Every structure is written in C-alpha cells, then in structure tokens.
Amino acid sequence: MTKHGVVLEDVAAARHFSFPPPRTTTPTAGGGDSFRKLAAQVDLGAAVVGSWLDSMKASSPRHRLMAPLPGAADAEHDDWMERHPSALDRFDALAAAAKGKQVAVFLDYDGTLSPIVEDPDRAVMTDEMREAVRGVAARFPTAIVSGRCRDKVFSFVRLAELYYAGSHGMDIRGPTADPNHHGKAADSSSSVLCQPASEFLPVMEEVYAALVSRVEPSIPGAKVENNKFCLSVHFRCVEEAAWAPLFELVRAVLRDYPGLRLTQGRKVLEVRPMIRWDKGKALEFLLTALGFADADKDDVFPIYVGDDRTDEDAFRVLRARGQGAGILVSRFPKETSASFTLRDPAEVKDFLRKLVVVNADADTNNS
Ligand SMILES: [Mg+2]
Secondary structure (H helix, E strand, O other), X not given: OOOOXXXXXXXXXXXXXXXXXXXXXXXXXXXXXXXXXXXXXXXXXXXXXHHHHHHHHHOOHXXXXXXXXXXXXXXXXXXXXXXXXXXXOOHHHHHHHHXXXXXXXXXXXXXXXXXXXXXXXXXXXXXXXXXXHHHHHHXXXXXXXXXXXXXXXXXXXXXXXXXXXXXXXXXXXXXXXXXXXXXXXXXXXXXXXXXXXXXXXXXXXXHHHHHHHHOOOOOOOOEEEEOOOOEEEEOOOOOHHHHHHHHHHHHHHHOOOOOEEEEEEOOEEEEEEXXXXXXXXXXXXXXXXXXXXXXXXXXXXXXXXXXXXXXXXXXXXXXXXXXXXXXEEOOOOOOOOOOEEEOOHHHHHHHHHHHHHHHXXXXXXXX
C-alpha cells in the first residue's frame, strides 16, 4: 500500500510530551548526523523529567484508584459528567442521532474492551465482550484501533470480520473474512491497507533490542513490548521510585535515534516514528477506505470508543468533522474531546449490546 497522506516531519504536538523536541527539517528513518548533534545538545533538565513523572502519575490507574473516592471531588465529577454524559444514560438520544445513518464503530482495545492488567500479555477480553463486538460487526463496519501490534491485538480479539489498526494506526488491515461488509478492503486481494511508517521497521527493531538490553535488566518490573511500528515500555509493575530512572534510561536510548519520538499513555512510555500519523489519522483513513470520505456528514455516524490520551486524536477528528460520537472510557474526570463517557469495559459491553438492538429497530422502521 502506498503511503497515505504522510508528511515526514515531526508533529510531536504539544498535547503529547515529546522527546526529542520538534524539528522543522525532514528526517531520515535512522536520523542523520545533524540530528544526532541536535539530540546531543538537548538537555531537557530536571524540570522536564518532573513533568514527565507528574504525567506518568496522573495517567496511572493505580494512582487513580488510590485517589479519594467521590466526596470532596463530587462537584468536579458532577460538572464533568454534565459536560460528558454517560453514553448509556443518553443512549436514546445518541441512537436517535444515528438513526438512518451508516454507523461505523471504532474501538480501542486496552482499557476499553479489556481491563488494564498488570501483565500486558494477559489483557484478554471476555467471551461476553467478544460476542458483543461480533454482534456489532455483523451490522456495522467495525475496527479495532490499538497501540498494540496488529497481530497481538488480533490474537486477543480473534474476529476475522473486523478491521484492525495496530501500532496506533500505523499498520491497518481490512477484514480477512466476512461477507456482510462491503468496504473497499473486502474486495482487495491484499488485506493490508496502510503502513505509513514501513521504512522505520529496521530502526524500530534496533531500538527494541537496545531497550530490552538496557531497560529490562536495570529496572525491575519494566517490560518492553515490540508493537512493530511502536515500542511500548510498560511500567505497570515498576516501583514508583524507579520511574525517573526508567524515563532517563529510555531517553538515553533515544538520544541516538532522533527520528523517533517518545509519548506516554496509561502506565506505558511509547516510542514511535516521527511521522504525521496517529489514531485520528487512522480513523480518517478507515472512513475513506470504507467509502465514506465524501459522504455528507449527515449520512455517516462514526462512533469511537477509547480510554487513552492517544484516543483523543480520534475524538478531535470527530469533533472537527461534526460527525458521530466520541466516547471516553473513564471513571474519573479528565480533559477530553469526547462527547460522552462510559465508566469501564463492562459498560462498553452494555453499550455495544444496546447499539445492535436499537439500530435493528431503526432499520426495521426505515424499511
Ligand atoms: Mg486504551
């Protein structure tokens, strides 16, 4: 697949912490001497390390779970829920808005379809959740959009009728089985639709090896995961006292690879190619692949469900298009561009089950 609207420049947006800082020239996959010099000159200092640590703590489920229960924070929570109401409580209004439109469903995986667990290799989804997703996919084009390696997330979900966008959307594949959908991908002899960072593969392998050899032996509990176009350094099982050394180690490895950038998700540091691509771009690509690029915004109703700050890129796309609904999975108030919220994967499952039933009614009424 040819590159799709990719600009090879840093877009380390302010919404993500980023290292190295933004550049204006075009990088090569491995980075040139000038970039190495630039990286060597960069010293973000203790203040930036502190900012990273604050962000790592703020996004940590454990810290959230240890936070005071609603009481003192009730007012903040109530205000937040008023601005981002429950997609279950407002389901009738949401279904009415979707009625008569082509619904397309986009689902993050970790923290959305499966709970966040200590061992990322054990983040399996329940059979009930799989059935709920299968039910939705039988009616609407459905995609999993995950930071995980595409093969890994497929091994968890095991539904061949879905679209899969792995590595934060840098590795997109269409359904390998399903007669119900009629997106362009279904007719393609190759199910791989988009790999905008393919030239970075060798350097990602190199950095993966460097992170495994330098981080895992030094930081107890740290786990480096190769997600093909994205490397994840999980710190779910790392003592908080070791978070700063962990960050410093990862930063030290990346000094030699200025073509890459560092971002942070829920209990994970992530290394990605510096290309203009994220889950929002993946969402736009998939809508195009489904044939909805030129559709009137009143014809299509994309629903995107995710729990992570990386999902905010997709929520912003929906807001910008004035289309569909972004749903953040979170129990706690946080800044978001999503319109609605769900508390946890159990509520996501309930929402997906309702989505199938109500739209079946709508179809009957329309026919
Ligand atoms: Mg997630």
